Amino acid sequence: xxxxxxxxxxxxxxxxxxxxxxxxxxxxxxxxxxxxxxxxxxxxxxxxxxxxxxxxxxxxxxxxxxxxxxxxxxxxxxxxxxxxxxxxxxxxxxxxxxxxxxxxxxxxxxxxxxxxxxxxxxxxxxxxxxxxxxxxxxxxxxxxxxxxxxxxxxxxxxxxxxxxxxxxxxxxxxxxxxxxxxxxxxxxxxxxxxxxxxxxxxxxxxxxxxxxxxxxxxxxxxxxxxxxxxxxxxxxxxxxxxxxxxxxxxxxxxxxxxxxxxxxxxxxxxxxxxxxxxxxxxxxxxxxxxxxxxxxxxxxxxxxxxxxxxxxxxxxxxxxxxxxxxxxxxxxxxxxxxxxxxxxxxxxxxxxxxxxxxxxxxxxxxxx
Amino acid sequence: xxxxxxxxxxxxxxxxxxxxxxxxxxxxxxxxxxxxxxxxxxxxxxxxxxxxxxxxxxxxxxxxxxxxxxxxxxxxxxxxxxxxxxxxxxxxxxxxxxxxxxxxxxxxxxxxxxxxxxxxxxxxxxxxxxxxxxxxxxxxxxxxxxxxxxxxxxxxxxxxxxxxxxxxxxxxxxxxxxxxxxxxxxxxxxxxxxxxxxxxxxxxxxxxxxxxxxxxxxxxxxxxxxxxxxxxxxxxxxxxxxxxxxxxxxxxxxxxxxxxxxxxxxxxxxxxxxxxxxxxxxxxxxxxxxxxxxxxxxxxxxxxxxxxxxxxxxxxxxxxxxxxxxxxxxxxxxxxxxxxxxxxxxxxxxxxxxxxxxxxxxxxxxxx
Numbered sequence: 213x214x215x216x217x218x219x220x221x222x223x224x225x226x227x228x229x230x231x232x233x234x235x236x237x238x239x240x241x242x243x244x245x246x247x248x249x250x251x252x253x254x255x256x257x258x259x260x261x262x263x264x265x266x267x268x269x270x271x272x273x274x275x276x277x278x279x280x281x282x283x284x285x286x287x288x289x290x291x292x293x294x295x296x297x298x299x300x301x302x303x304x305x306x307x308x309x310x311x312x313x314x315x316x317x318x319x320x321x322x323x324x325x326x327x328x329x330x331x332x333x334x335x336x337x338x339x340x341x342x343x344x345x346x347x348x349x350x351x352x353x354x355x356x357x358x359x360x361x362x363x364x365x366x367x368x369x370x371x372x373x374x375x376x377x378x379x380x381x382x383x384x385x386x387x388x389x390x391x392x393x394x395x396x397x398x399x400x401x402x403x404x405x406x407x408x409x410x411x412x413x414x415x416x417x418x419x420x421x422x423x424x425x426x427x428x429x430x431x432x433x434x435x436x437x438x439x440x441x442x443x444x445x446x447x448x449x450x451x452x453x454x455x456x457x458x459x460x461x462x463x464x465x466x467x468x469x470x471x472x473x474x475x476x477x478x479x480x481x482x483x484x485x486x487x488x489x490x491x492x493x494x495x496x497x498x499x500x501x502x503x504x505x506x507x508x509x510x511x512x513x514x515x516x517x518x519x520x521x522x523x524x525x526x527x528x529x530x531x532x533x534x535x536x537x538x539x540x541x542x543x544x545x546x547x548x549x550x551x552x553x554x555x556x557x558x559x560x561x562x563x564x565x566x567x568x569x570x571x572x573x574x575x576x577x578x579x580x
Numbered sequence: 581x582x583x584x585x586x587x588x589x590x591x592x593x594x595x596x597x598x599x600x601x602x603x604x605x606x607x608x609x610x611x612x613x614x615x616x617x618x619x620x621x622x623x624x625x626x627x628x629x630x631x632x633x634x635x636x637x638x639x640x641x642x643x644x645x646x647x648x649x650x651x652x653x654x655x656x657x658x659x660x661x662x663x664x665x666x667x668x669x670x671x672x673x674x675x676x677x678x679x680x681x682x683x684x685x686x687x688x689x690x691x692x693x694x695x696x697x698x699x700x701x702x703x704x705x706x707x708x709x710x711x712x713x714x715x716x717x718x719x720x721x722x723x724x725x726x727x728x729x730x731x732x733x734x735x736x737x738x739x740x741x742x743x744x745x746x747x748x749x750x751x752x753x754x755x756x757x758x759x760x761x762x763x764x765x766x767x768x769x770x771x772x773x774x775x776x777x778x779x780x781x782x783x784x785x786x787x788x789x790x791x792x793x794x795x796x797x798x799x800x801x802x803x804x805x806x807x808x809x810x811x812x813x814x815x816x817x818x819x820x821x822x823x824x825x826x827x828x829x830x831x832x833x834x835x836x837x838x839x840x841x842x843x844x845x846x847x848x849x850x851x852x853x854x855x856x857x858x859x860x861x862x863x864x865x866x867x868x869x870x871x872x873x874x875x876x877x878x879x880x881x882x883x884x885x886x887x888x889x890x891x892x893x894x895x896x897x898x899x900x901x902x903x904x905x906x907x908x909x910x911x912x913x914x915x916x917x918x919x920x921x922x923x924x925x926x927x928x929x930x931x932x933x934x935x936x937x938x939x940x941x942x943x944x945x946x947x948x
Contacts, residue, residue, distance in 0.1 A: 299849050299912075348847075469667050470688050526644060
């Protein structure tokens with residue numbers, strides 16, 4: 213039986229072959245640059261996809277919340293890293309995970325370091341997150357006073373172990389100038405490594421964004437990479453040039469509920485609660501909430517003439533359709549939608565269906 | 581113990597008093613206009629909040645998917661209406677619900693009517709959804725050919741029962757000119773009622789948006805109202821003038837993880853996977869993903885000087901903070917965020933915590 217026969221409502225499809233190829237390609241790239249790949253599983257949030265990643269030599273994983281760390285602990289990861297400035301209200305939960313699972317966190321202020329130093333009963337690693345210009349989070353790269361204050365607090369603790377410096381150059385999502393951002397990031401991390409490696413000879417540096425990890429070839433002396441989105445990719449990444457649309461490993465299957473031929477519009481069941489509301493805006497100001505692919509028994513094909521979601525509300529999606537699509541679509545059909553931001557779509561859907569008809573877990577869909 | 585002591589991670593708070601007052605006010609308004617209030621539970625998606633609604637004389641409920649209908653069936657509702665153009669792939673599921681629960685759907689094309697007429701074994705009501713200018717979904721108000729084609733198909737079926745005309749003037753969310761939209765909507769529904777009531781003397785007309793139901797006082801001869809968002813309201817509604825900020829019944833409690841005094845920014849754990857990504861944009865082009873309230877043991881207070889989320893990513897939120905907030909906030913504190921779009925925030929969170937520390941169900945958080 214085809215996976216298509218299992219679908220009656222919006223369903224997130226996952227092409228295992230594409231997903232594995234994406235993981236393999238990034239693992240090969242990391243190996244070529246003598247870097248350790250520690251994928252960010254905020255995108256996949258899945259034990260099963262974690263097993264696939266292990267097939268390509270991946271032994272450690274990154275997450276963005278204690279909830280995800282809880283979900284993935286006990287799955288045999290050599291370490292789980294929470295790449296989010298640690299929330300001191302979750303110290304007890306962290307300590308509990310650390311009892312049975314090697315785990316690390318990010319620290320960007322002295323108060324959080326102090327709380328962890330005082331309250332942990334089990335060993336926890338930490339990275340200091342560095343802000344080299346993105347401005348979302350992190351210690352400013354030249355704020356040696358704060359870096360050393362954090363290191364000093366940790367030194368007095370038996371449980372808090374400094375691992376190195378983490379940098380997420382998230383502005384690579386907004387700026388076409390990834391090489392310049394990477395030069396700045398490489399220099400920042402290299403300077404910190406040089407400055408602190410005498411005292412901490414094992415310290416490592418890690419960089420964390422998908423666009424940069426996908427397109428750059430010069431990582432300088434950075435030791436580890438932690439991209440997330442690359443396991444699935446999406447339209448945002450293909451727009452940035454980090455992947456081709458053919459590399460996108462997930463698409464939302466949506467039922468066609470009405471067709472307005474005169475307006476060239478198709479109404480589907482598929483809206484903000486399924487795709488999330490990330491949007492691409494083209495030069496003419498047109499919004500694009502996802503692009504149509506044609507589903508078949510083996511997966512999907514990308515049409516030459518583009519059809520796309522021009523608007524979405526909570527459950528509704530309106531497709532601006534090409535003539536080709538209009539000529540063959542019928543009420544009751546299923547179409548595929550390539551998502552703008554696959555991390556958010558996967559989180560909204562909380563489950564995947566493979567092309568073999570197998571359900572794959574996602575942390576959000578499991579209530580333990 | 582205060583509800584605050586239960587919170588270590590992003591948590592959606594629900595003030596039961598405000599929520600009940602919102603329901604009561606709309607129920608009183610419907611009664612004053614001799615209309616039936618059939619609230620749209622795409623917002624609350626909750627069995628428990630359904631019980632509260634029953635305290636104010638509400639006996640029927642609206643939903644936007646078969647999944648929500650399944651969730652709320654068997655809860656004693658006199659009827660559950662799915663206010664979404666019916667997806668014919670879900671005919672079997674609908675038929676199964678209809679075995680034990682009075683249910684109705686929306687039909688906007690002949691093909692779907694035909695499939696339902698042929699395949700249903702249990703009685704199902706239906707509204708014809710009318711498009712009077714919004715353009716998202718529905719039969720154009722003057723397309724009598726299509727209206728009569730659908731009615732004729734239903735007439736030949738033993739199970740498909742025509743209930744009336746439904747109109748969602750969703751453009752009231754985008755245009756300040758609600759009175760003009762309502763005049764058009766009233767006229768459209770009144771014309772259809774007059775035209776078809778000889779043949780269908782029991783037919784009713786229903787209108788479905790919160791902004792209009794909140795601010796209008798002239799509903800003409802419309803029989804029923806089906807607003808949804810009013811149970812919680814949100815910043816989008818208060819911006820439109822449909823409510824005051826004091827009427828907003830939900831807020832997201834978020835932990836403070838870092839403070840940058842020089843930039844007047846506060847980093848919180850609370851992003852797109854919690855709030856969803858709906859955004860308000862002010863006259864100067866500044867984005868607002870939610871506004872800060874101060875939490876206390878009795879609930880929250882709205883500060884005079886506004887602080888707001890200027891940007892969010894998957895898990896991060898960055899608050900542009902007032903001087904007052906900066907002067908008292910500490911890492912490890914909890915702040916409240918009034919959401920821009922409460923329906924989407926509730927769907928993302930999948931659960932509520934009341935100020936009494938009680939968990940309230942949401943369909944998305946329950947896996948049966």
